[in-house]
Amino acid sequence: MRIAVEGCAHGELDIIYETIQEIEKIDGRKIDLLICCGDFQAARNLNDLKCMAISDKYKDMCTFYKYYSGEKKAPILTIFIGGNHEASNYLQELPYGGWVAPNIYYLGYAGVVQVAGIRIAGLSGIYKSRHWMQGHYEKPPYTDSTIRSVYHIRNIEVFRLKQLSGKIDIFLSHDWPAGVTKYGDEDILLKQKPFFKDDIESNTLGSPPCMELLERLYPSYWFSAHLHCKFAALVPEKGGARVTKFLALDKCLPKRKFLQVLEVRSQEDGPIQLNYDLEWLTILHLTNHLLSIKSSIHYMPGQYGGGRWTYTPTAKEKQIVYEKFGSNLRIPLNFTRTVKPYDPCDINTRIEWPRLLINDQTTRFCKMLGIDDPSALLQIITNTTMDNSRSSELSMETSGEYTSESMDISFDEESVFSSTFEENSTHKYFVDNSPTNFSPKSDGDDSDNGDMSKSTLDGTVNSSNTETTTEIADSASMDDSSEQTGCVQTEPNCKKFKRRNYSVYSSTVSTQSRRTSCLRVLYAPKRWWQLAYAPNNVPILCHLTARKMDKLTIISVILFFLADISAIISISMPDWIITDVGGDTRLGLMWSCMTLYNRPQVCFKSQLESEWMMALVCIFIGCILITATVILLILSHWDRTVIPFARWVGFSAMILFCNAAVIFPMGFHINEIGGQPYQLPNSHQVGIAYILFVLALWITVISELFAGKVCLPHF
Template identity: 50%
Template sequence: MVAAPLKLLLGLENEGFSFVDVGHSYQPKARKNSKTLYCDSLYRFCFWDFWTPLLNQYCVQFKRMKIAVEGCMHGDLDKVYDTIKYIENTRNIKIDLLLCCGDFQAVRNEKDMDSLNVPPKYREMKSFWKYYSGQEVAPVPTIFIGGNHEASNYLWELYYGGWAAPNIYFLGFAGVVKFGNIRIGGLSGIYNARNYCLGHHERPPYNDNTIRSVYHVREYDVHKLMHLEDPIDIFLSHDWPLGITDFGNWQQLVRYKKHFKDEIQQGTLGSKPAAQLLEKLKPSYWFSAHLHCKFTALVEHEESGRVTKFLALDKCLPGRKFLQIVDIESDPGPYEVQYDEEWLAITRKLNCVFPLTLRRGDFGRTQLDMQDCRQWVKSRMEDRGAKPCEFSQTAPPHKPSDSVSNTTFSGSPRNPQTVSFLELLDLPYVLDNALDSRDTPASLPQKDDYSEDIPIEDEDDLEDGEPNNENRSS
């Protein structure tokens, strides 16, 4: 179990443990020096008294893994990786891992944008396709979860997790992996009460309703995560756990996000399933994004005595708090993504009740004899190894030289990584199963009046002065 605190890596190191915001203005507006590393001293001192007494007890020197945590990627991989390289070069450090908390936008080609819930005027190819095609290679191992602005057709191929591109690993709709000896779990998507209890009924090509519901968190995936018993070091979610603001300085938060105040006071800001997972799993660290701002909190789990350090980050824009470097106690390596034995056992045991229609899943009839199942999984992993299958392309990458897209929809292909994963667990492939004829997406209302999406261009990003009339949720 990792119990190391967040350590101040850059600037004022003699003050002890704290946070530092890192990044540079790659597209400066007000900034004159586009290569100036920035940190928010005001923010750091504001939270100093809140953090120090509780974290000093962990002040022990160990071998540490340097992890970069990023908020909403929105397809800007080049900019985030350039920022990491700049930090490494100027501070003479090596980042071991990048974690992204959703809205990754793994768009491979023009056709993938049809599965991206973004207004057409905001749809851009961005830079993921370069890494998918092999034109570029991620300079640091990257693990990400999904948010509410994703190429959902591609992520569905990798429902159980897998390489979205070389050195870039998708954690799945829900998943747990090991990186070195660090155990990382995550839940993709955002919470929506209307769709929470439904099965994963959506299939590409998506209609106006399913393009939104496909990324809504499902009870089945949370149910799997709730069966975890071994300690989790890091957990990722896109939206924040419900009530997390009670454990941080929410008064400061609403000073620059005034529209959060009513939801905080009413106890409606955040995800109920994420709050349940936070209470059950009690990870050492919990990282989120979605609300396009930075926020910290410290959750003390009274009965167990464990502490969860929560951090939410912004999206990748100049002058925004989108990236954080965290030092975590770790063995010296090797640092590589590996399957997690307990998670594989849970997946194998619960795949028989995987709900694939609009009907609610029936989880009560499944008895989890985890000891026998874990022994079976352990034996399989000893024979095959714990590393995921190699990356493989399942769609042609974008070609900038093509004036017109030649990509046509051909359904959702069986990704060889997913096939290999299911063969490892001796499970059938069910992701392309047809819907029950009585349970079609057309039976759902086309407009969802309960929503929790944040538009890609939220109100503090609109430059043309247009009002933001979209709901913050969807």
């Protein structure tokens, strides 16, 4: 069985499926299954975009809505887990997994399925210690906090996965298991991501719960994504014979290693179909009483607590669940749409506040298995709280005492927060001896989003159901208010044309000037004194005083100096290209910086491709030439003969800056960006350093105009 494994999909399903079809054409063999390791971005419409924890500038409908609406159908069976860039409101409808579109299956918060006898397990989300022991209390519309905590993994999912026995063929996680890098080539990894060094040395790169699962289950393959690079490792079992082949893949961008095809021996012949895993179903049934939708700390059973603490099912327990499903574990093809899909042709689409929805797939699954739907419990809490609030307001408006009928509306919140499973009354408090049951603590914002801007959602129920987002683009324009006026051709007020050719006009003597006792030379081209003639043609030696710089030259010096400073600052900053995907990354010509997992910023020397190296050389030489231009213009205060040289040096600097501005975007194809020449991907944008350089370029052009006195108004 041929399986294609994808790293971070980021909603680019069309590109992924087209890539797979190209591989099939080249190999001449069909790929049977596609697996995605998170950041799937199953956005159905514009409302779903409001539930994604990414900056507004990166929110894009991409192509999933086409498969949700039925416009397209996935050409091969697709299985995916959730990451940290998801339409969380949609995935929350399917906590135990389900079809998000025809032929596209989500594994849920955690899940195990079988495809042609191959056992595939997965864990959605990323690890954050402060939410590790909380329940799934988040519900749309999300607040600035819950829009991120909703995709943080909880201890109940890891606890359930630890109960699995038998062989796991493939395990999926968005996070890397903590410490997995020591089983691979860290040197190659650090060449790609040098800012990982501190985290690797402190063993804080990755998810501790994932490593616990790996060392407990030792699946044949473990695939991850999240950190946007390809990395392979072999993790041998300590004191055993099992070995896990770990592979992390990049995001879906050109020239990125985001797809891997492998062959796994299937144990069943016949058509490829998706089945439930009996052991996993039984574990869900047995641990239903551990479900929590509270934000308080929730412990898992431990061996030193009372009652049962291990839930690896017995054969009898599995038989009971098997009978519940009528001895048929095939996953039904019961996809149904719960919201209206996005229509790019509908210009009157209203953006409404997302709300908590109950998915019929989850309802049927929970009813058949006899477990609770977290979304249904949250909806009961919400509706009851609203009813109580209305009753309270009504009672305040009316006089008198409460009647017995109004008391019937009272609601015990604790009874709904707890599961209805029969063992709930016997196991109320537990102690978990698992080393990953850390106490919740505040450790900052999500690392992967480093940069992630806060959501625009305010999370209030009474907010308006529509939100209008207005983007104001400020455009800067130069207004040439000067008018072309005639230049008076008399000495010494000729300010426009004569100054462009001062060496010619300095040797020209008018009739009026010859009547003076001493010829006054306005601009001496060669020396500080000159031989002149008196009216009686007797040569007179007149000592000439050097003329000070005019206003245009002074302005030119100031502007060249500002351009020089701006260009120097720009190349010394790492903010030429920035992105907040996978951490706050800032790429520069001399330095690049990365902020990951809310840790201190790490800066390192950029390893430039040829295009960026040429741009840096042009800017560096240009800065030297502008500095020389400024010095020459200052010297013109005493010697005007240096002005032509200053103009040519400034002109050369301007040409170099223009070349750098043209060459730099040609390097957008580098691995750190993954775009095309002159085309940045949606996840990246130019930073303040690049804008500062463009400003320096324009100032240089204007400075050269002032220095040459070309097409400028009178001063």
